[in-house]
Amino acid sequence: MTEHHRETRAVHVPFPQPTGRALNVPLFQGGVFAFDDAEEMAAAFDGPPAMAGQGEGDGNTGDGNARGAFLYSRLANPTVRALEDAVADLEGGVGALAAGSGMGAINTVLRALLRTGDHVIAQRCLYGGTHTTLRELTERWGVEVTYVSGDDPGEVRAALRPTTRILYLETIANPTTQVIDLPALIAAAPGVVSVVDNTFATPLLCRPIEYGADVVVHSATKYLGGHADVLAGVAVFADTGLLREVWDSGTELGATADPFAAWLVLRGMATLSLRMERHCSNAQTLADCLSAHPAVTAVHYPGLPSHPNHEIGRRILSGSGGVLSFELAGGRTAGRTFIESVRLASLAASLGDVKTLVMHPASTSHRKLDAATLAAAGIGEGTVRIAVGIEHPEDIWSDLEQALTKAG
Ligand SMILES: Cc1ncc(COP(=O)(O)O)c(C=O)c1O
DSSP, X not given: OOXXXXXXXXXXXXXXXXXXXXXXXXXXXXXXXXXXXXXXHHHHHHSOSOOTTOOTTTTOSSSSOGGGOOOBTTTOOHHHHHHHHHHHHHHTOSEEEEESSHHHHHHHHHHHHOOTTOEEEEESSOOHHHHHHHHHHHHHHOOEEEEEOSSXXXXXXXXXXXXXXEEEEESBOTTTOOBOOXXXXXXXXXXXXXXXXXXXXXXXXXXXXXXXXXEEEEETTTTTTOSSOOOOEEEEESSHHHHHHHHHHHHHHTOBOOHHHHHHHHHHHTTHHHHHHHHHHHHHHHHHHHHXXXXXXXXXXXXXXXXXXXXXXXXXXXSOOSEEEEEETTHHHHHHHHHHHOSSSEEOSOOSSSSOEEEOGGGTTTTTSOHHHHHHTTOOTTEEEEEOOSSOHHHHHHHHHHXXXXXX
């Protein structure tokens, strides 16, 4: 065969197709997969390749690429599939869809399952982005939403309508750290698709599918990734029918995860159990220290016996999480001084990072709200949220203590 020109060789670079076993999940950054014959390619066009939980004959033989069916990475990619299968396995689901962010996963699920006229029952205290999505679905799509406190299954039963399609909950809510009685709330809405945001708990502290949830969503940007260096989301499904329904519409929406993001989340997940142990033990130590500090009027952490959902937490969580919030006696001014005085911790909006992050909603994300509106959202003027990192607890506490002294 004549040798191709340099211009062609620069495009068609030979690369090894390893026969050995890679120790780690390889990064298939490519967006497109090639085929040897038309029949194989036609089969790939017919539907998604190997989805976890689908038996042989559906294309899943466990190697993730039976029949060479990866076609185009918006539809499926081997690295992304490894993440989907890993999170589905930890959550006890049949399969998953990875998205470009937590909001990508949440929107993919809601937009795939809801139709005009459908009714949603949602917990009042939800991540702000989810609230915004529900409001938009109400205004633009004619979806109706009833908000419930999440403290009483009777409220869910009373809100049910023939058109109720989704019950939307968060395992540990933000920033109040409310822990809901998942089994009781889900059981109160039989026949309704229950969607649970398990970002704060991770599958190591709680597996909502064990309590009857149909879909579990994650911002993998947080604890799953764990290092604040990646944006990703995952939706896990308890049955293949729902997975297929959401997959069909999600791959059209195009919110699917980038392979490198999936690879970073997988790398982070290898240390998830160690990090969660440390996040939880550090948060418990700080909750105890803060509870004894004179500048602090209340501490909200499910690991404290004083927390209203402490008993529920003991029942459904195997650890109280890495996020706590507390109230400063000095209100809005004290909150602002506190977040501007920390030195080891960072003033930052996220959570689930190895580093400790602090937030004061009343002077940042919720600055436009007056005291009454803040209170309705479960936030005080002096509420500070701490997403506790994995540093040595004494170093975090001495930083918080000096900031508390300044905040008075
Ligand atoms: C509980 C929860 N769900 C979903 C999201 C959205 O995730 P992402 O920022 O990855 O889109 C967040 C983000 O903070 C969150 O805290």
